[in-house]
Amino acid sequence: MNEIRQSIQPWRHVFKLDPDRELGDQELEAICCSGTDAILVGGSTGVTYENTTRLLARVRQYELPCALEVSNLEAAVPGFDLYMIPMVLNTSDTEWIFGHHRKAIERFGSLIPWELLLTEGYIVLNEDSSVARLTGADSRLSARGAAAYAQIADKLMQLPVVYIEYSGTFGNMETVREVRETVENSQLFYGGGITGEAEAEQAAALCDTVVVGNIIYRDVQQALFTVQAVKQTPKIQLD
Numbered sequence: 001m002n003e004i005r006q007s008i009q010p011w012r013h014v015f016k017l018d019p020d021r022e023l024g025d026q027e028l029e030a031i032c033c034s035g036t037d038a039i040l041v042g043g044s045t046g047v048t049y050e051n052t053t054r055l056l057a058r059v060r061q062y063e064l065p066c067a068l069e070v071s072n073l074e075a076a077v078p079g080f081d082l083y084m085i086p087m088v089l090n091t092s093d094t095e096w097i098f099g100h101h102r103k104a105i106e107r108f109g110s111l112i113p114w115e116l117l118l119t120e121g122y123i124v125l126n127e128d129s130s131v132a133r134l135t136g137a138d139s140r141l142s143a144r145g146a147a148a149y150a151q152i153a154d155k156l157m158q159l160p161v162v163y164i165e166y167s168g169t170f171g172n173m174e175t176v177r178e179v180r181e182t183v184e185n186s187q188l189f190y191g192g193g194i195t196g197e198a199e200a201e202q203a204a205a206l207c208d209t210v211v212v213g214n215i216i217y218r219d220v221q222q223a224l225f226t227v228q229a230v231k232q233t234p235k236i237q238l239d
């Protein structure tokens with residue numbers, strides 16, 4: 001396993017910060033000093049070079065790893081510890097599978113720090129989310145359908161990360177369980193609708209890494225509670 005892949009293996013809890021949203025200094029400090037394993041900077045809309053650079057500089061006051069989830073070519077900012085590259089698996093619009101990626105490679109060429117890149121196989125499951133609308137994802141999948149996409153990522157494409165994305169709503173844990181049962185090598189990320197301890201525990205029991213986003217901007221105290229909830233929850237063993 002390569003170094004960059006190894007570096008995310010211990011991540012159980014991650015906060016996702018959106019450069020397009022405002023967060024006060026005290027709140028940012030609380031988030032960065034919460035005991036979370038990393039900050040992931042990303043959003044599906046309104047992410048620019050300027051707001052991404054500003055957020056990176058603010059997070060850099062703290063010691064934890066800071067990754068950029070690249071969603072937009074204009075916001076390819078140098079200086080992150082690693083770059084997570086989404087590929088949306090459940091869309092028929094190839095732009096979001098590899099079209100933007102081709103353009104990025106043509107544009108940035110030898111500037112790309114390949115050793116810092118990790119690809120994420122995204123399965124977008126909330127049809128009412130911005131990311132589903134943006135990418136034209138077919139989010140009405142059965143659990144078996146979602147698990148089939150996960151196997152494409154894990155077994156056919158051998159991607160380092162499978163990302164179950166319910167952005168904005170808490171997901172169906174039966175679907176998450178079925179995905180979990182099929183993923184053998186990829187690191188399984190879950191994100192979507194975690195607003196407190198109970199949801200954090202359920203996701204942590206099934207997934208390797210739990211991502212918490214929107215609640216940071218609504219109720220930072222609730223967001224902070226999710227850190228220990230995830231860390232204290234062991235992953236359940238499945239046969």
Ligand SMILES: CC(C)=CCC/C(C)=C/CC/C(C)=C/CC/C(C)=C/CC/C(C)=C/CC/C(C)=C/CC/C(C)=C/COP(=O)(O)OP(=O)(O)O
Pocket residue numbers: 018042043044045069070071072073076077078079083085086087088096097100101102104105108111112113122129130131134135165167168213214
């Ligand atoms: C030179 C340099 C520093 C390079 C660094 C990295 C780089 C540019 C490498 C180039 C190689 C490469 C292959 C780049 C990919 C380029 C790219 C634009 C790919 C498309 C990625 C993609 C599929 C985006 C779709 C949207 C998506 C999946 C976003 C992920 C984040 C996400 C889902 C956020 C949640 O959305 P949010 O907005 O928070 O939702 P709410 O509003 O509901 O909260």
Ligand SMILES: O=P(O)(O)OC[C@@H](O)CO
Pocket residue numbers: 016165166167168169190191192193194211212213214215
């Ligand atoms: O914002 P929420 O709903 O917490 O989702 C987290 C993350 O998966 C979004 O990409």
Ligand SMILES: [Mg+2]
Pocket residue numbers: 018043213214
């Ligand atoms: Mg968000």
